[in-house]
Amino acid sequence: MDIQVADTLLGSLVDGRYRISGRVARGGMATVYTATDERLDRTVALKIIHPSQARDVQQQLGRFLERFTDEAKTIARLTHPNVVAVYDQGTHAGLPYLVMEYVRGRTLRDILAERHRLNPDEALAILEQMLAAIAAAHRAGLVHRDVKPENVLVAEAPSGGMGNLVDSVVKVADFGLAQAVEASADDEAGSQLLATVAYVAPELVTDGRADPRTDVYSAGIVLFEMLTGRVPYDGDRPVDVAWQHVDRDVPAPSTLVPTLPPALDRLVSRATRRDPAARPTDAGMLLVEAQAAHEELGNAGDSTTVLRRVTDATMPIAQPTMVVSALQPTDRPSWSRLHGQPTQSRAGRRRAAVQPSGPGAQLREFWDQLMSGGRGRTAVAASIVVLGLIAALTGWWFGVGRYTDAPGLVNMSKAQAEAKAAQGGFTLVYGQPRYDAKAAKDTVVSQDPASSARIVRGGTITLILSLGPERFPVPDVMGKTLELAQLELEQANLVVVQGPQKYDDNLPAGVVIALDPKVGTEVKPGAKITVTVSKGRAPLSVPNLVGKSITDARAALQRLGLVPVETYKDSDKPKDQVIGQSPEDGAGVEKGAEVKLEVSKGPPPVVVPRVVDMPCMDAKALLESQNFPVNIQFNPAGTVRFQNPNENSQVPPGTPITIGCI
Template identity: 55%
Template structure:
């Protein structure tokens, strides 16, 4: 019964252009498919991120940015990136499709490789990684699964020395840099190849890749990794606690020079390793060419005929013993010389020159005393010339092509560029770095460091000072606490929570204010106090307007609130509530004071003295003062008495009695 789970992406077309034809591999973070670019009519590899990684916004942003960087990295040993995009919210990369197999597949098939094959593959690996290091990239996950061995254009793949090697997965290098340890505490690296510093501190630089490349060389020579175990954490810490053993201890007969090369690349102290992949590449080429020279000299001496001085019989000069110790000190030939046939142009490393002609062998001369003597002289001359050439090559490979890196620290950018060009080096501007000491736009760091050995004409990466590190406080009003903390901590600022406050509009847990306020410049380590909302208060104030003060007091007591009263003159009846603060509907805490404006009633009216005035006129005067009038006896007579009397204060609409005669 077929239990294969159907892959829904196979057969679909991504972005109207890339038709997926099959799945190549599935890893922890992504799946790689084979696809056809229907616009250009070529096969490509399409790497799409797993849905579980797409929720990590930081990872996705880093993945996208790094794809742009690696797309600009052009090198024959780097898997090229052609395009990027999103499919159903998942980021993907479109890369060069390499027709071949991984180094892991080769090792699974053959267990281990010969020293010549292992060094040939390692050279091309390091050439690719060195190009990335010059561009400021660290791979972080160098392992056989990320090394592709391409088939030759002719279709043959039996000779690994002539195969093209390409390194993949640079696109994930910096994307996982901020996630060296995941939420479960697992190291985000392949523990069999992880460098000690990545286990201890999570820090990675070019020397981390050098260590991993050394482990890959060990595995190619022995068919196994140096450290193994059931627990990944235990394996990782073996790299910290133990030196990598010599390959010859696992595979007897390997030259000691290979043991030294592996030991040099896998020092537990990063400072004791080659500074980057380019430096290790130079050492690998010297070792590989040295091994190749020993084989050439041995074969040559076995084929040269010789004759003793006292006879005519022809004898063969005994071969020089090719002992392991002798091999370790055989002088190397110039880098790029390939023994057993020149590497074809499509497989040639950048360090190799043009095609070289194999040494021409003269036909053997007839035997004879004079000719024999002449042959011995020619052989001696040939050996002398070869020795001089080899010595010269040793000098060139080990010292002649190297120069000391100039000191560029503290130089302004323009001066550093001019000084490096004067010394014959190229400059690449790397990421800036904050500094309280080095002025802004001056060199704060360089790689390689000053006075280190570097190939003449090579590239120096310099980091310019960004000046003292200060950051403006971001505007966090309305932002939830977790997001506010993330923004502040990303700037190196400490977070302190102030006393939370009730708020009518802001939800609980969001920022109401910060101290210092948004925009103020702070140094890393400074503290920002955030005031959070507690949401709407639990007690809602009712509307007391128009109610009697006694009724309002009773309601306030039931709600657990206090009342404060302010009396005002008003046309409303006395003790009527005219207004309140806080307003109706406001949320408050228990015990909050509610201020009530209460009516004193209308103002009193002073009754005038109307004695002896005509009754009609007196009536009109009182009515104009909002008083009521009651006339007794003669309405047309004169006022002879009134009640209340003159100058008495009464409420509006009070009745004034007039006695008229």
């Protein structure tokens, strides 16, 4: 039993103007309805975002609506016969909507589902109109991002029906809508691939970047499907299909349909190169190549013969006879002509010549009169030449003349690149910088388009600058166990080297006590870090030896199995007294460890002054002022006649001086 859910929008009036009358299609992001513009009394197509999409961007709804409005205004300025026109935009019940031109016809997807594949003439006619629309968008700074048969509408020809697709008008829809949603919505992975995976360009899969060459790739896949009846890749999961675009070259269509000419293989190959720099720079360039391929097929068709069987009734046995007629290119009506195509083929003009009456009879009569005179023919010929030159110059400008080669900016400094780009009139934008082991900071490491690639004059070049060699500080793992320290260092892309273990009085066994290089040192990825681990407290404690004689200190250390290392220094302490030690007392050491001792050489010697011939009491006062004890012999009231030690002798401080007074 079929269950249908009522669509609450059917019959509703949107913005007091658009009466919804029917539902045309429902996609993953929006639903398309037919509606009547009650103000202008015309049928329009109204596309309204699904409520689920609005919920997905609820937290950023203001920003989304602002981008949606700006995008709608940009699309509305695309006045091109092959672009579905946008008339209006707004919100209904909190949901953004677009009002667009209603195209009577079917999508290219519907046609391919019915006919499987198209002949080359039809496929190229559709492709050329697609590219004309996309090229207009590229000139306006828009990238479609989702070129696929579902977004290509094939309108009915004025004569009715869609038997000959060459006479149909193609219109491309959904310009910029995917771009507006992508710029406003966040997904859990941090990026959103809105393009259908069967037509997605490799650069959208690898880094999410889109430019006009992305649309060129998708158009090439659409041409492949029109010629072969299938897309080049399939898989069980969308991600598998997407990565095949990155890893594999699109096969030539003739591998599936052997009768296809080489010109179509070349065209598909040019459009679907995996490297964006190897593709035509935008849809305008690809359109020139598509028209050249179409012309090549047309020239080949001029010499093609058609064989039909004719039975001669006078012959007793029917014998097949070949009647040869040249194939003429299909005429396109004026409303569906591509730029540069003639109004009629020569065959069409011959058919018109045998029709003396009808709406064009007077015009035909005027033409005959004009061509009857030499001056008229000269004027017509001159006009044709001028128009041909204008068309040629216009085609040259849009196809070749407005393009130039991108300058080479890689390995330049930022200032040098900006100066060179300014000389050529180019605009620079900067992508996310990256570390580079060989390039100095602020040096250009890549550019898009690449050097010498085709670019519109005054176009935009994206530069990636170097952050210099990657450096980061050694993390602090002191006091952590060896296992945790090793894990943290390896996560920082460092190589752990375990050094010799050492005793430590403060940290238990098994934890890190030292790093080489030290914590905070700037190192490059892959640098070796030597880790020293504690063995715990040492089994012996160093005794306090300061103040002891060197003899006693040696004996104490030897009893513990420690080795004294002595250094003698000047000191006011008594000679041979220990005045310092390392390690300090109480420090833990193992047996056989060295203990450094600082030993006093005693105070420096002093010079004995001359006191001979001085009054005895004056000599005593002088010597005592210099800390010499004085011993007086004989007469204290007399004069000093000798002294011991003698004058200018060097003696230890405090040495007693004997003076003899008479």
